[in-house]
Amino acid sequence: MSKVWIRGGRAFLFLLFLFILWEVLVKVTETPMWLLPAPSDVIKEAIDGFDLFYGHIFSTVYLALLGLTIGCSVGLLIAIILYRLPKVNELLYPLLILSQNIPTIVLAPLLIIWFGFGMMPKLIIISLVCFFPIVVASMDGFRQTAPELKHYLQMVGATRNQIFWKLEFPHSLPSIFSGLKIAATYSVMGAVISEWLGAKTGIGVYMTLAQSSFRIDRVFIAIFFIMILSVMLFGIIRIIEKLVVKGRSEGA
């Protein structure tokens, strides 16, 4: 445990060093505020303008969590169906990969045309970026089931269903959680992008407004909060993973 703290401490110190470097460079070169604000200016604005900002955070978090939940549930369901039904897999897997090649930036306006400015198009976008890592990670997890455990279950006469729910599914939990961690990071980004394209509140809205009025300090606030939210989501999932995945050797 103490090792983790030392490592985390080092990373934190290095980050602090980068911020100081940034601060010094901006001050020395007298870079104007509208081009690149110093970290101290960003922090000041974050504190002063927090009343204005926190509403945006809430709506983004809400959107991201809802999208993540939907995306992950759908992803897991698809993974299970594809794994259990190889015929369906043959048919759908290429389509799934293609779905990831549609640029979100192109798709988002289309979805807004079709579904309006409500929650629906936003949730679709977030789910779309979230479900893929889950599908891939879960399928890999299912496939990598320990052969000796599977052999044991076959010998004692377990049915195909029992093998899946008693072995393959629990065995792949660490894999599923890796996918979940990636999806969680994507979900915040997906939420912000979807807000860009039309919403009343949200970090994405705040960001567009700041950009168009050359408030670069506010753009940085948005960036920092997106990062903080992503890291927090990642951390929460890590904690859940520790609670759920038991009896495995400590790994990444």
Place this chain on the structure above:
Amino acid sequence: MLLKISELNKTFGDLHVLKDINLSVDEGEFVAILGPSGSGKSTLFQLIGGNQTPDEGEISLNGEVINGKKGYISYMPQQPSLFPWRTVLENVVLAAELNGKPDYEEAKQWLSKVGLAEFVNSYPIELSGGMKQRVSFIRALLSKQNLLCLDEPFSALDEFTRLKMQKWLLSVWEENRKSILFITHSIEEALFLADRIYVLSKRPAHIKAEIKVPFSRPRNESLLETNEFFTIKQQIFQYIKEEISD
């Protein structure tokens, strides 16, 4: 006659693995199958377990033909094959769980009987190799089937642990005499544990000899040093030597 196998044949493509196998296991009998590596011992278990179907022949259990039927035997594999996310208790009830509600009280009693009481809620990762095999055996014992198939269960253990585990197995079995079919490639192990030994030939495997082990029970390790033991060991070794000579 609990298990009866008659005229069993199995080929994989051009490979004739089992040839006219005839064997039987009685109620409460401990039977060992001794054979060289790759002689098709594991294929035999695959057939009894119903994961493969024989080309010819019949496998019957209590008079019922079970060719290609699953779930009639309990099984202990070479590796302990414990599920890492299940506690020891959850692991030992696994086989029973497949056919209905497991009896946790009985499981706990067995675990404390074999000295694993304090590990009931531990995960397999915390156990030693010998302890894992004990858990694996209890798991097989707790399932309701009458025939226990053990597939070289101690071959991955070191010499000291193995002898300890063999003695342990005998002591548990004296108390709970289920029929056991035990695959091994160690002559000593077969002689020390079994009532009867079938010696398999190399591929295509057939029954080369059937040996009735004359030692009385309960047995302990002093048996290993007796002349009788040595004589029978020599005799079995002759059979095996013929198999490796040509």
